Amino acid sequence: xxxxxxxxxxxxxxxxxxxxxxxxxxxxxxxxxxxxxxxxxxxxxxxxxxxxxxxxxxxxxxxxxxxxxxxxxxxxxxxxxxxxxxxxxxxxxxxxxxxxxxxxxxxxxxxxxxxxxxxxxxxxxxxxxxxxxxxxxxxxxxxxxxxxxxxxxxxxxxxxxxxxxxxxxxxxxxxxxxxxxxxxxxxxxxxxxxxxxxxxxxxxxxxxxxxxxxxxxxxxxxxxxxxxxxxxxxxxxxxxxxxxxxxxxxxxxxxxxxxxxxxx
Amino acid sequence: xxxxxxxxxxxxxxxxxxxxxxxxxxxxxxxxxxxxxxxxxxxxxxxxxxxxxxxxxxxxxxxxxxxxxxxxxxxxxxxxxxxxxxxxxxxxxxxxxxxxxxxxxxxxxxxxxxxxxxxxxxxxxxxxxxxxxxxxxxxxxxxxxxxxxxxxxxxxxxxxxxxxxxxxxxxxxxxxxxxxxxxxxxxxxxxxxxxxxxxxxxxxxxxxxxxxxxxxxxxxxxxxxxxxxxxxxxxxxxxxxxxxxxxxxxxxxxxxxxxxxxxxxxxxxxxxxxxxxxxxxxxxxx
Amino acid sequence: xxxxxxxxxxxxxxxxxxxxxxxxxxxxxxxxxxxxxxxxxxxxxxxxxxxxxxxxxxxxxxxxxxxxxxxxxxxxxxxxxxxxxxxxxxxxxxxxxxxxxxxxxxxxxxxxxxxxxxxxxxxxxxxxxxxxxxxxxxxxxxxxxxxxxxxxxxxxxxxxxxxxxxxxxxxxxxxxxxxxxxxxxxxxxxxxxxxxxxxxxxxxxxxxxxxxxxxxxxxxxxxxxxxxxxxxxxxxxxxxxxxxxxxxxxxxxxxxxxxxxxxxxxxxxxxxxxxxxxxxxxxxxxxxxxxxxxxxxxxxxxxxxxxxxxxxxxxxxxxxxxxxxxxxxxxxxxxxxxxxxxxxxxxxxxxxxxxxxxxxxxx
Numbered sequence: 082x083x084x085x086x087x088x089x090x091x092x093x094x095x096x097x098x099x100x101x102x103x104x105x106x107x108x109x110x111x112x113x114x115x116x117x118x119x120x121x122x123x124x125x126x127x128x129x130x131x132x133x134x135x136x137x138x139x140x141x142x143x144x145x146x147x148x149x150x151x152x153x154x155x156x157x158x159x160x161x162x163x164x165x166x167x168x169x170x171x172x173x174x175x176x177x178x179x180x181x182x183x184x185x186x187x188x189x190x191x192x193x194x195x196x197x198x199x200x201x202x203x204x205x206x207x208x209x210x211x212x213x214x215x216x217x218x219x220x221x222x223x224x225x226x227x228x229x230x231x232x233x234x235x236x237x238x239x240x241x242x243x244x245x246x247x248x249x250x251x252x253x254x255x256x257x258x259x260x261x262x263x264x265x266x267x268x269x270x271x272x273x274x275x276x277x278x279x280x281x282x283x284x285x286x287x288x289x290x291x292x293x294x295x296x297x298x299x300x301x302x303x304x305x306x307x308x309x310x311x312x313x314x315x316x317x318x319x320x321x322x323x324x325x326x327x328x329x330x331x332x333x334x335x336x337x338x339x340x341x342x343x344x345x
Numbered sequence: 346x347x348x349x350x351x352x353x354x355x356x357x358x359x360x361x362x363x364x365x366x367x368x369x370x371x372x373x374x375x376x377x378x379x380x381x382x383x384x385x386x387x388x389x390x391x392x393x394x395x396x397x398x399x400x401x402x403x404x405x406x407x408x409x410x411x412x413x414x415x416x417x418x419x420x421x422x423x424x425x426x427x428x429x430x431x432x433x434x435x436x437x438x439x440x441x442x443x444x445x446x447x448x449x450x451x452x453x454x455x456x457x458x459x460x461x462x463x464x465x466x467x468x469x470x471x472x473x474x475x476x477x478x479x480x481x482x483x484x485x486x487x488x489x490x491x492x493x494x495x496x497x498x499x500x501x502x503x504x505x506x507x508x509x510x511x512x513x514x515x516x517x518x519x520x521x522x523x524x525x526x527x528x529x530x531x532x533x534x535x536x537x538x539x540x541x542x543x544x545x546x547x548x549x550x551x552x553x554x555x556x557x558x559x560x561x562x563x564x565x566x567x568x569x570x571x572x573x574x575x576x577x578x579x580x581x582x583x584x585x586x587x588x589x590x591x592x593x594x595x596x597x598x599x600x601x602x603x604x605x606x607x608x609x610x611x612x613x614x615x616x617x618x619x620x621x622x623x624x625x626x627x628x629x630x631x
Numbered sequence: 632x633x634x635x636x637x638x639x640x641x642x643x644x645x646x647x648x649x650x651x652x653x654x655x656x657x658x659x660x661x662x663x664x665x666x667x668x669x670x671x672x673x674x675x676x677x678x679x680x681x682x683x684x685x686x687x688x689x690x691x692x693x694x695x696x697x698x699x700x701x702x703x704x705x706x707x708x709x710x711x712x713x714x715x716x717x718x719x720x721x722x723x724x725x726x727x728x729x730x731x732x733x734x735x736x737x738x739x740x741x742x743x744x745x746x747x748x749x750x751x752x753x754x755x756x757x758x759x760x761x762x763x764x765x766x767x768x769x770x771x772x773x774x775x776x777x778x779x780x781x782x783x784x785x786x787x788x789x790x791x792x793x794x795x796x797x798x799x800x801x802x803x804x805x806x807x808x809x810x811x812x813x814x815x816x817x818x819x820x821x822x823x824x825x826x827x828x829x830x831x832x833x834x835x836x837x838x839x840x841x842x843x844x845x846x847x848x849x850x851x852x853x854x855x856x857x858x859x860x861x862x863x864x865x866x867x868x869x870x871x872x873x874x875x876x877x878x879x880x881x882x883x884x885x886x887x888x889x890x891x892x893x894x895x896x897x898x899x900x901x902x903x904x905x906x907x908x909x910x911x912x913x914x915x916x917x918x919x920x921x922x923x924x925x926x927x928x929x930x931x932x933x934x935x936x937x938x939x940x941x942x943x944x945x946x947x948x949x950x951x952x953x954x955x956x957x958x959x960x961x962x963x964x965x966x967x968x969x970x971x972x973x974x975x976x977x978x979x980x981x982x983x984x985x986x987x988x989x990x991x992x993x994x
Contacts, residue, residue: 089438096435096509097450100457103468103506106478110471118471120478164363167356179360182367188615189371190567192584193608196591196600197374200381220370223363240716243683244774246703247710248730248781258729262720281461284569284584288591301463305574309470317464324460332452 104321111318113311129315139316142300146280149211149296153218154275157226158268160219165230166260184228186221194221195288202289209291217289218279225278226271229335233267270335277327281320375608382601393598400602410586410603417583420497420572421565424504428561431505432512433554437546439513440520451517458510466574469503470494495577503571508564512557519553520546559618563611583607634659634817635680635785640689642675649675651841653689657785662811662818664828667838668864673821674789676838680819681787682706693784704733709778709816713790715770717762723749723773724758730781748780751810768799775807779814786811788820792827804830825865829853837861859979862908869911869949875903882973890945892923894976906979911939911950913975916961922968928961942969 085093106120113119114126133139161183167173168180186194198217199208207213241263245255261268283298290299297320305313382400384393404410439451457465473479473493480490493499523546531541569584576582581589583603590600633656642650650672657663665673678684680691682703691699698706709730718726727748731741749755752772762770771791778786791807792800808831811818822828828835829849837845837852845857856862859870873887883899884891885907894907915922926944938960940951949969953960961967 084443085438085441089434089441092434093438093450096431097453099431099506100454100509103465103472103503104457104460106471107464107468117476118474119476160363160366163359167359171356173356176356179364182371183363185367185371188563188611189375190563190584190607190611192567192569192587193378193604194371194374196587196597196604197378198370199591200377200597200601201370201374204377216366216370220367223367238714238716240712240714241718243681243703244710244712244716244777245718245729246683247681247706247708248777249704249707249733250729251704254733259718263718265720277459281459283461283463287569287588298461298463301461301467302570302574305463305467305470313467314471317461317467320461320464324456328452328456328459 107314107317108321110311110314113314115311118309118311118314129311130319132312133315133319136312138295138300139297139312142295142297145211145294146297149215149218150276150280152215153222153279154226154272156215157219157223157275158272161223161226161230161271162264162268165227165234169231169234184224187224191221191282191284195285198285199288208289209294211294214286214289214294217285218282221282221285222275222278225274226268229267229271229274230264233264237263266335270331273327273331273334277324277331280323378601379605381598382605384598386596386598388596391595400599401606403599404602404606413581413583413586416497416581417566420501420504420582421562421568424501424508424565425558425562427501427505428508428512429554429558432509432557433516433550435509436513436516436520437542440517454513455510457506462507462570463574465507466503466571469499469506470575473499473502494575495580497576497580499575500572500580500582503575504565504568507568507571508561511560511564512554515553515557515560516550517553519550523549555618559614563614567607567611633657634661634694635819636690636692637676637680638690638692640676640679640686640691642672642679642684643687648841650679650686653838653841653843655836655843655846657817657819659817660815662808662820662831662833663836664820664822664832664834665836665838666822666825666828666865668823670840671838672841673823673838677787677789677819677821680785681708681710707734707781707783709781709783709786711771711774711778711786711788711791713793715762715774715794717770717773717777719762721761722758723754723760723762723765726762726773727777727780730777734781744780745776748776751779751813752776767795768803771795771803775810779810779816783816786816786818788818790822791820793822793824800827807831837864839864854977856908856977859906859908859981862977862979867911867950867952869909869914871907871909871946873905873907875899875901875905877901887946890924892976894973894978897978899978904981906981908977908979909949909971909975911952912937913971914942914949914951915970916940916942916951916953917968917970919966919968922970924969926967926969928963928965928967931960931963933960942967944969 109120110118111129112125112127113121114124114128115121164179164183168176168183194217198213202208202210202213237260242255242259245259246252250258281298282296283302286296287299287302290296295303297316301313301316381393383396383398385395385397385399386393404414435454439447439454442450471477475490475492475494477493479493483489483491527549528541528545531545532538536544567584568582569588572580572582573585573588576585584607587600587603587607590596590603594600635655635657637653637655640650640653641648653672653676655663665676667673675684679686682698682701682705686699689699690697693706718729721729724745727745728741731744736744746755746758749758752775754769754772754776757765757769757773762773765773771794775791788807792803795803804827811831820828820832829852832849834846835849835852836843839858839860845852845861847855852861853865856865862868863870871887871892873885873892875883876886876891877884878899878901882893882895883897884893885905886892887907892907899905919925924944924946926942926949928940929943929948930941932939933955934952936955937952938955940953940961942949942951951969
């Protein structure tokens with residue numbers, strides 16, 4: 082393919098700068114030794130990271146978010162694998178409806194989901210329950226898992242399973258030894274993308290968390306609307322770091338472009 | 346491959362757990378919220394009961410709400426337009442790069458998508474703050490310190506940052522499907538680069554641009570964290586007004602009415618697009 | 632009683648019959664091919680033997696046992712799929728070993744059997760590789776080894792060679808036959824390639840719109856096609872419509888558009904409408920004025936080992952094939968004579984649906 086011209090490269094550099102600048106400044110400011118939000122011009126300091134780890138609210142919210150993301154991503158995979166198999170492998174009444182239902186959280190604003198679940202939780206007396214929060218997160222991360230799984234199962238040569246059957250394998254064995262290993266990249270990729278989305282989710286969670294279940298993004302949002310000090314930057318830098326690790330893992334396991342852009 | 350008739354219920358059994366959860370946590374709460382939006386609200390006691398369309402009437406006639414809806418629409422439309430102007434050329438430039446640069450920069454452009462929106466909003470508030478680097482550059486250039494935060498411009502810039510990946514992704518996808526030989530063929534017939542792009546490349550990636558615009562518009566119109574953190578107290582948008590109604594004023598029926606309108610607007614745009622645009626382009630471009 | 636027996640097998644999808652009344656007996660150790668164009672029901676028939684598709688009616692017996700409704704995983708048949716269907720996440724060794732594991736063969740017995748099977752397909756050195764690291768031909772052999780290692784009573788091959796390029800396909804044909812002879816497994820193969828079917832099968836089953844139209848040895852199918860469809864589907868042929876004019880005890884005279892041609896009488900009656908089939912290689916090109924019919928070379932095509940001529944004459948355009956024996960070929964426009972032995976002419980009753988265009992008959 083032909084190379085890009087100089088104007089194109091300048092444009093591209095500006096876009097890259099634009100995309101990275103907010104993340105870069107957050108990470109830099111996190112290391113400031115000052116008491117105010119400022120770039121670390123007089124040396125680097127970890128004092129604000131220390132402050133985060135001493136702040137019980139942030140620590141608790143971090144664990145909340147971690148458990149929430151681990152649970153909801155895992156349970157979303159457990160629910161999505163059979164559902165994706167049903168949708169891709171069978172023709173049945175209501176298949177189109179189920180497919181649309183499972184993908185619907187992608188087009189329903191999280192704000193709307195948030196207020197809707199708040200209403201439901203209030204009616205059933207589940208406000209502030211961690212279990213119901215997990216359930217709500219499962220719902221919003223399942224579509225990401227579904228999309229990858231449907232792609233993985235659709236691109237699957239059924240005769241491989243038939244081969245296993247013909248060699249005497251039972252249906253359970255075929256699933257365990259053949260089907261599951263073959264869709265494993267889709268499962269793992271789906272789990273990671275679900276984990277990241279759950280860990281980052283703010284808009285819905287802000288309506289349905291209680292003081293004891295506040296997640297990290299919600300905690301940060303509420304903290305940032307009241308006061309702004311370098312501790313916010315330190316928390317942000319930690320999140321950027323965690324996300325970077327997850328992104329690199331994701332890239333290794335499944336290929337980031339395949340997840341974000343789709344299969345080609 | 347169809348199953349034997351005896352195994353007909355299998356797909357229903359397989360999808361039942363997920364279907365039950367989605368029924369309980371998507372359909373039920375949405376229906377409840379729609380019903381709630383028709384309840385009367387007693388300011389004194391906070392009780393909700395009865396039936397009224399007053400909330401919808403208020404939203405559709407009160408200039409306060411109309412202004413918020415109008416502002417939300419304007420901000421989302423501008424953010425979408427800027428995303429097109431930046432995202433489409435960027436996707437094209439990315440597609441013309443060679444590996445490993447292509448993968449590296451695709452990651453750079455798309456990965457911020459996975460960083461929490463709170464972090465990114467916070468980053469922008471520091472960049473544009475009175476002591477931030479942008480003001481430092483402006484002062485160095487002799488423009489003096491400017492008030493860059495808490496206005497529509499800030500919100501739009503940050504929205505563009507958040508939404509750009511959603512524009513690059515579909516455009517990139519349609520560029521991947523494009524046969525590079527087609528552009529070369531146009532060039533071989535004597536078309537200039539610009540003509541080749543306008544007449545040959547652009548029409549083929551138009552569906553990608555349209556679907557990207559739709560996602561960006563939908564997400565921008567319902568964005569919460571960006572206007573909440575960068576819009577300040579006065580610059581309200583639809584999402585922040587719903588938040589206020591629910592968590593400050595505790596007028597849930599009013600908030601529900603706004604949320605229902607937001608959802609309806611979103612679904613109408615999406616479904617219209619699906620019907621009109623996709624059908625049209627599927628026929629032409631397979 | 633035959634080893635594998637299909638009796639009146641029918642598979643219908645709604646009102647559509649994919650397979651109708653298929654009856655077939657396969658002897659132990661025999662290599663039988665199901666030959667036909669796509670959509671003729673051959674693959675559905677194979678899948679019913681395999682157990683992936685349940686017949687609507689009829690019975691399938693294996694070694695005297697009724698397996699019509701047995702599950703695929705209880706039949707113990709070896710299957711080679713068109714796409715090979717190797718397990719991509721398992722090594723060659725594990726692929727071949729899978730079936731033995733399912734049969735609960737002890738681990739210590741598995742290794743020698745897998746090695747023996749890989750030896751047979753010349754892949755002993757590749758046991759540790761993954762399928763994606765193998766060439767198409769090697770994958771095909773792994774699929775074969777995986778199918779035969781379980782010592783199946785019947786080996787089913789679904790278009791096993793269609794994904795290979797032409798040269799490899801030919802080499803594999805002979806190897807496949809070789810292996811099948813060595814192992815002695817009863818084999819049923821599905822193919823749309825007549826050359827493949829002819830070169831390696833003991834018998835060929837020709838299928839046409841869901842029905843069997845002929846079961847015979849390859850040579851017999853070629854020389855004595857029982858329907859006009861078979862004579863067209865199998866190899867090239869000249870089809871000539873005509874009417875029987877005169878019959879005596881030894882010969883009949885058929886008028887082909889006014890041109891009288893003598894053939895062996897058979898059971899023909901005066902006035903019958905018939906179609907004569909003459910294979911191109913059975914036409915002899917003779918000097919001008921000799922032979923049965925005059926003609927003129929319209930086109931000639933070089934096929935390597937042969938020359939194919941289109942000869943214009945009183946019967947229209949006929950195809951003739953002569954071996955490339957090194958002598959100079961005929962030139963376009965050259966007048967020739969056409970001759971043949973009456974016994975090589977095959978007669979089908981009835982007239983063609985449409986006049987054959989020789990250029991479209993080439994398969």
